[in-house]
Amino acid sequence: MTIRQADDWDMHDDGGAPSANVESTIAAPVPIEGLRGKLTANAPLAKLVWFKTGGNADWLFEPADKEDLVEFLARLDGQMPVMALGLGSNMIIRDGGVPGVVVKLGKAFSNVEIGDDCRVSCDAGAHGILVSSAARDAGIAGLEFLRGIPGTVGGFVRMNGGAYGREVADILIDCDVIMPDGEWLTLPAADLDYSYRHSALPDGSVVMAARFQGAEGDPAIIGAEMDRIAEARENSQPLRTKTGGSTFKNPEGHKAWQLVDEAGCRGLMMGGAQVSEKHTNFLINTGTATSADIEGLGEEVKRRVYEHSGIQLEWEIQRVGRP
Numbered sequence: 001m002t003i004r005q006a007d008d009w010d011m012h013d014d015g016g017a018p019s020a021n022v023e024s025t026i027a028a029p030v031p032i033e034g035l036r037g038k039l040t041a042n043a044p045l046a047k048l049v050w051f052k053t054g055g056n057a058d059w060l061f062e063p064a065d066k067e068d069l070v071e072f073l074a075r076l077d078g079q080m081p082v083m084a085l086g087l088g089s090n091m092i093i094r095d096g097g098v099p100g101v102v103v104k105l106g107k108a109f110s111n112v113e114i115g116d117d118c119r120v121s122c123d124a125g126a127h128g129i130l131v132s133s134a135a136r137d138a139g140i141a142g143l144e145f146l147r148g149i150p151g152t153v154g155g156f157v158r159m160n161g162g163a164y165g166r167e168v169a170d171i172l173i174d175c176d177v178i179m180p181d182g183e184w185l186t187l188p189a190a191d192l193d194y195s196y197r198h199s200a201l202p203d204g205s206v207v208m209a210a211r212f213q214g215a216e217g218d219p220a221i222i223g224a225e226m227d228r229i230a231e232a233r234e235n236s237q238p239l240r241t242k243t244g245g246s247t248f249k250n251p252e253g254h255k256a257w258q259l260v261d262e263a264g265c266r267g268l269m270m271g272g273a274q275v276s277e278k279h280t281n282f283l284i285n286t287g288t289a290t291s292a293d294i295e296g297l298g299e300e301v302k303r304r305v306y307e308h309s310g311i312q313l314e315w316e317i318q319r320v321g322r323p
Helices: 066-076 128-137 144-148 153-158 219-236 256-262 291-309
Strands: 003-005 038-044 056-062 082-085 091-093 098-104 112-114 119-123 172-178 184-188 206-213 273-275 283-285 318-320
Touching (some): 066 172, 066 206, 082 153, 091 291, 112 128, 119 128, 128 219, 144 219, 153 206, 256 291, 273 291
Parallel strands (some): 003 038, 056 098, 091 318
Antiparallel strands (some): 038 056, 112 119, 172 184, 273 283
16 A cells, blocks of 8 residues: 555545555555555545535545445544545535545445345445435435435435425434444444434444335335426525535424525525525535635525524534634
8 A cells, every 4th residue: 555645636526637646655644554445645625525615634545445444443443533434425525624534435336235124235435426326226216315315325324314394313223334443343223323413423434324214115216206306496495506415404394495495595605605595495505615714604604594583503514623
């Protein structure tokens, strides 16, 4: 295994230029002998998240497979912060970067298998679209809503992701998790203490896989529901912009987008960040935003909503790293 140091070329997506990673003399956070993944120091993260903003990770580890990740985290032994990164769709990476190690799960973590009794087993890197499509093809209903979650299994298991009236807590049987010290646990859904967009999984733990329970269904009916969800998202959300998904949780008895709209925030801007004109619970990077612009705009929206309605909005988007 080789340690890499990312230089300035890695900050730009130039459509296929050769990698500008160079070997580094910087000390690795763990002994690297026998590890098979890619370990990069000072790794740019902006290109890995939907907002396309933010600083670098102190370290980025891209494991070769599950065994490689288990070994890496065991060697790390909880001595450094760890953050798992999926699609980066519901996240602000702050401009100061992320301390410790960011773990990026690639294609080796995207498997989906259909089991007996309408059970669907998924690796943490599998996209919601892939999981729901595999279930549809097998005639398994109940997972259609995953088509509407722009993320991976690891992310929406951790945050109890949901859409269109359902959430992960409704279908999760159990999940495999590596704890910060490298211990591997299989946790039943009840142990995650799910609430709205929240679980009891500790910081630094990494979801590796999950099992979901569906029910027998007609693939044609399941597919039609997935198409309905896809069309609803396309018509109502700014999917073709640099965004981070739903910004705020829906307060009890209210819709966040409506509160934001009624507070006069539709189209509100701060630097290069803007409240979407199409869906006011989405913030977008118009092209020049920093993460500070986006987070600052979100805080200003919260202030205006509270001033207008007396309701305190809570962030749904994760905000991580150094300011």
